[in-house]
Structures are given as C-alpha cells and as structure tokens.
Amino acid sequence: MKLIIGIGGITNGGKTTLTNRLLKSVPNCCVIHQDDFYKPQDQIRIGEDGFKQWDVLESLDMEAMLSTVQAWIRSPHKFARAHGVSVPPEASDTQILILEGFLLYSYKPLVDLYSKRYFLTVPYEECKRRRSTRKYTVPDPPGLFDGHVWPMYQKYKQEMEAKGVEVVYLDGTKSREELFYQVLEDIQNSLLNHS
C-alpha cells in the first residue's frame, strides 16, 4: 500500500517541524520538500506589488516536483534507497511519502494524489512574528510579509476552499507534541482504513 500525505499550509505554521518529527517515527517514510523546487532567483518575476513573487505557484518548478513524486510512486523502495532512507529486507508493503510545502494543494496534477491533506494555520500576528525571525536563502525585504506573503496566502487558501479541496486543518499554535500525536494517530487510522 502507498500513502501520500500532504503537510501543507501557512508559511511558518510548523510544517517542517511536524514533518521532521513524523519522519523519525513513521517507518518506510520518505519526504519531498516543495521549497527544493524553487526556480532560480533570476526567474522569479517582480509583480505589480513591487516584490519578487516568491509566494506564487509559478515561482516553483511544479512539473519537476510532480516527476519526483511519480518516481516515488513507480518504485518507493528504489526512491528510498536513492534518498538515503534505509529499506530493511523485511520492509512491509506499506510505503509512505510526505509532501511538505506552503502551496501543496494549488497544483492540479498533484491534488488528487494525496491520501490525506493536512493544512496548518496560525493567526496573522503569530505568523508575522515567527516569520520575522526566519532566515531564508533570500532575506525578506522590508514590507514583504504585509505586501506579498500574507495576501498571497489568503488568495491561495480562498481558491483552495472555493474548489472544495478537502483538507484537515491543524492549529499551528498547539504544541509541537500535540500536533505530532494528533497527526500520527490520524495516519495510523488511515492505514487501518486502507488495509
């Protein structure tokens, strides 16, 4: 059985933290990070808002991300070995792939592949506070959060909801432990339901 799980949602919602915790506990589990598919900086266009458009889908090479997911679907064991995930000889038939990223549910060719879509949220003030301490490869210019990041977050979330994409919302202000156990339990239930 193959399960593709999305850990999506708001920037600085705790997606990477939760994903890393799950990877330590869930056997036969690989991960693909959407941030790894950012296009080179000189291909990120400047929008009418005056900012480099980091927070739009077009800034990510989603075709390459989809190809990577398809490589896992074709052969999870081969994919795991190629990505340094140990595959014990007695590995069970259950293979799990976690996709982690802030725009996971806005790219049509991927959206139906998920067995489960999680979506972390945090309120505006908390998101802005966490973001202000974050160091990206390209530092945020002044005003990026209010001028670009937050409006794009709202736009994509509204589009996702309007399309009726089914997600499980997670409250990113809960403790790391609470979020981990909530999702772990939910994944275990999904495995039982699929078997």
Ligand SMILES: Nc1ncnc2c1ncn2[C@@H]1O[C@H](COP(=O)(O)OP(=O)(O)O)[C@@H](O)[C@H]1O
């Ligand atoms: N449940 C949580 N409660 C409080 N802070 C958290 C929680 N999860 C993550 N953080 C912190 O928030 C920041 C962003 O976390 P991160 O996992 O990198 O978010 P994302 O991958 O969604 O951008 C980090 O400083 C991290 O330590």
Ligand SMILES: O=C(O)c1ccc[n+]([C@@H]2O[C@H](COP(=O)([O-])O)[C@@H](O)[C@H]2O)c1
């Ligand atoms: O990863 C990068 O190279 C990068 C460069 C510039 C900006 N980012 C920011 O990365 C954010 C998404 O990642 P995350 O982990 O905060 O969900 C998004 O809001 C972008 O503004 C990311």
